[in-house]
Amino acid sequence: MSRKVWLYGLLCLLCVPFVFPTWWMVTSSMKPISEIFSESLLPSEWTFSTYETVFRMQPFGQQYWNSLYIAVIVTAGTMAVAALAGYAFARIRFPGQNVLFVVVLTGLLIPSEVTIVPLFQMFQSFGMTNTHWPLIIVPIFGAPCVLAIFIMRQFFIALPPELEEAARMDGLGRAGIFYRIALPLSRPALGAVAIFTFLHSWNLYLEPIVYLSTPDMFTLPQALTQFVDIYGGPMWNVQLAAATMTAVPILVVFVLAQRQFIEGLAHTGVKG
Amino acid sequence: MTFWTYRRRDNLVGYLFVAPALLGSLAFVLFPLAMVAWYSLNEWNVLGGTFEFIGGENYARLLADEKLRDSLVATAWFAAGLVVLNLSLALLLAVLLNQKLRGTTLFRTLFFSPVLVSLVAWTLVWQLMLQPEGSVNGLLGVFGIDGPNWLRGETTAMVSVVVVQVIKNVGLNMVLFLAALQGVPAPLYEAAKIDGAGPWTRFRRITIPLISPTILLTSIITIVGSLQVFAQIAVLTQGGPGTSTTVLIYYLYQQAFQFHHFGYGATISVLLFVIVAALTLLQWRMRRKWVLHES
Numbered sequence: 099m100s101r102k103v104w105l106y107g108l109l110c111l112l113c114v115p116f117v118f119p120t121w122w123m124v125t126s127s128m129k130p131i132s133e134i135f136s137e138s139l140l141p142s143e144w145t146f147s148t149y150e151t152v153f154r155m156q157p158f159g160q161q162y163w164n165s166l167y168i169a170v171i172v173t174a175g176t177m178a179v180a181a182l183a184g185y186a187f188a189r190i191r192f193p194g195q196n197v198l199f200v201v202v203l204t205g206l207l208i209p210s211e212v213t214i215v216p217l218f219q220m221f222q223s224f225g226m227t228n229t230h231w232p233l234i235i236v237p238i239f240g241a242p243c244v245l246a247i248f249i250m251r252q253f254f255i256a257l258p259p260e261l262e263e264a265a266r267m268d269g270l271g272r273a274g275i276f277y278r279i280a281l282p283l284s285r286p287a288l289g290a291v292a293i294f295t296f297l298h299s300w301n302l303y304l305e306p307i308v309y310l311s312t313p314d315m316f317t318l319p320q321a322l323t324q325f326v327d328i329y330g331g332p333m334w335n336v337q338l339a340a341a342t343m344t345a346v347p348i349l350v351v352f353v354l355a356q357r358q359f360i361e362g363l364a365h366t367g368v369k370g
Numbered sequence: 371m372t373f374w375t376y377r378r379r380d381n382l383v384g385y386l387f388v389a390p391a392l393l394g395s396l397a398f399v400l401f402p403l404a405m406v407a408w409y410s411l412n413e414w415n416v417l418g419g420t421f422e423f424i425g426g427e428n429y430a431r432l433l434a435d436e437k438l439r440d441s442l443v444a445t446a447w448f449a450a451g452l453v454v455l456n457l458s459l460a461l462l463l464a465v466l467l468n469q470k471l472r473g474t475t476l477f478r479t480l481f482f483s484p485v486l487v488s489l490v491a492w493t494l495v496w497q498l499m500l501q502p503e504g505s506v507n508g509l510l511g512v513f514g515i516d517g518p519n520w521l522r523g524e525t526t527a528m529v530s531v532v533v534v535q536v537i538k539n540v541g542l543n544m545v546l547f548l549a550a551l552q553g554v555p556a557p558l559y560e561a562a563k564i565d566g567a568g569p570w571t572r573f574r575r576i577t578i579p580l581i582s583p584t585i586l587l588t589s590i591i592t593i594v595g596s597l598q599v600f601a602q603i604a605v606l607t608q609g610g611p612g613t614s615t616t617v618l619i620y621y622l623y624q625q626a627f628q629f630h631h632f633g634y635g636a637t638i639s640v641l642l643f644v645i646v647a648a649l650t651l652l653q654w655r656m657r658r659k660w661v662l663h664e665s
Contacts, residue, residue, distance in 0.1 A: 102471065109466060109477050115537050116481050122505060123495045135503045179390045186387035190380055202391050205399045207647045209598045211619050212639040215626050216405035217398065239394025247391055272383040301489040303601035308627060319490035323605060334498055341491035352486045356479050360545050 124346065127338035134334050148339040155333075156321055157314045158340065165318040168233050169299040175238035176246050176295045177288055184250025185276050189262070205244035211304060213241070218308055232309045233302065233317070242298055246291045253287035254280060290362045300348070318344045403643070409636035416630040428637040438638070440613040441621040444528070448617050449596040451532040456592050457585065460540050464547035465573075478548070482541035489538070493605040496534045497521070500606075524614035527607050531615050535602055539595075543588045550584035551577065590653045594646055618642055 126134055127148055129141040136142075152158050186192075187199050221232045237243065261283075262275050270278065306320040313324065322344065325336045352359055413424045432438060463481055467474045484492060499505040500520040507517030520530045554577060562572050578585075600619050603609060609616035609624070616624070622642060626635025 113480050119495045182387040183391035186384045190384035192381040192384035202395045212643045213402035216402035236398050240398030322490045345487040345491045348486050
């Protein structure tokens with residue numbers, strides 16, 4: 099019995115730095131600025147004016163939409179590219195396969211920051227700076243996709259081949275086998291890929307600040323740091339309101355689906 | 371026999387399936403990498419509009435650059451602090467959550483939740499909490515401790531950046547460890563108990579060896595990840611005070627995009643690539659020594 103009490107006590111204590119920042123972010127965004135540094139856990143008076151200020155100072159709705167649609171396209175695109183390549187590398191035998199796999203895998207060794215200068219030059223010469231193209235194309239086809247390809251390949255290797263062989267006997271072509279049999283079975287792996295791809299895109303910070311220059315094109319992480327007063331000092335409670343709107347919807351989705359979420363990631367054995 | 375045998379069609383499908391990933395790798399990974407190597411051999415100032423071949427001069431500058439040396443030291447401290455703290459905390463949390471106890475799912479959710487909070491939002495919140503009059507010092511004050519100005523002291527700034535990053539992401543490693551712990555066969559523990567092994571011995575002699583593949587995997591990902599920490603530094607400390615938290619990636623950003631020295635920035639990129647590639651390959655080689663078995 100005493101062991102249990104001890105364990106619970108330890109867990110609760112360890113929880114504090116994980117839970118308190120989020121709690122503090124949400125409640126302080128509703129405090130008047132004078133109370134930001136007060137020790138109280140709740141505002142003495144609730145104010146939502148900070149939330150109006152967020153939308154007044156920045157095209158925040160537009161920025162929200164930018165982040166959301168970029169993340170959705172990147173997630174869908176990565177799932178498609180990774181499933182196709184992962185399947186081919188795992189199941190199909192074709193000449194030069196191993197060499198091509200190594201070529202693709204080099205992306206794992208290269209942090210995206212290493213190639214940011216030439217990529218910036220490339221997109222500048224296409225006239226694509228201050229557009230969302232670099233934030234969409236590079237993650238889908240470039241280095242961030244490689245981990246997804248690797249996960250899909252590992253999954254397809256572990257998948258028993260009997261079903262596919264039976265379908266082949268029935269005269270289904272390779273593309274049909276992939277689309278009708280293998281792809282539907284790969285849902286757990288695709289789910290894990292979707293989760294970390296979405297989060298990766300949603301959190302992207304260096305790339306937006308390098309490529310984007312006007313507030314209506316900004317994504318959320320970039321927008322969050324833009325709430326400053328006329329003297330350049332940060333407007334903390336407004337930042338917190340914007341941060342709350344960025345973080346809370348994702349947290350809510352997570353809490354609702356946390357079992358699938360965590361177990362999906364754990365069983366894939368690789369994190370994003 | 372027609373020309374389009376099953377095997378030929380299979381080959382074609384294979385090439386078509388890998389084509390998007392392959393072309394993407396060539397265009398967005400290998401081509402830029404070659405360009406980085408080329409840029410590093412040139413003096414390229416964007417503002418001045420100059421671009422001229424200077425051979426190894428940037429590399430000579432790299433060797434003589436004291437700020438770069440500071441930056442490598444900061445990077446090493448950051449990576450070491452992050453890996454040690456992240457892995458030990460992740461393992462501790464996983465062991466605690468692996469106990470037969472009600473409510474572990476709730477705690478698992480809570481420990482994991484920072485992973486999902488937008489990175490910049492998380493960093494902004496900690497920036498405020500680490501102010502001299504912020505919540506962290508408020509909490510310390512309850513115990514009669516007069517907390518420092520965390521982000522303005524050289525050591526405390528580094529400690530802050532590491533801790534903020536660990537709490538943000540330790541949930542991922544925790545989940546991987548938890549899955550590994552649940553894969554350790556229970557009879558092994560029973561047998562060891564009968565042989566008189568205490569909890570610590572069982573942990574060291576059974577748990578650690580059996581989850582060593584996971585320890586290796588998480589350490590690789592965490593170390594390589596630690597070299598890519600940019601937003602946290604940019605928001606929390608801007609590399610300061612002095613150069614105490616100017617990790618390599620932030621120094622690269624400063625040189626290329628703040629001072630517009632693209633050539634020298636590319637040289638630092640080459641260095642970063644060499645470090646990441648070397649660390650990854652080294653760890654894969656050490657796998658044979660370290661890891662008891664491969665699943």
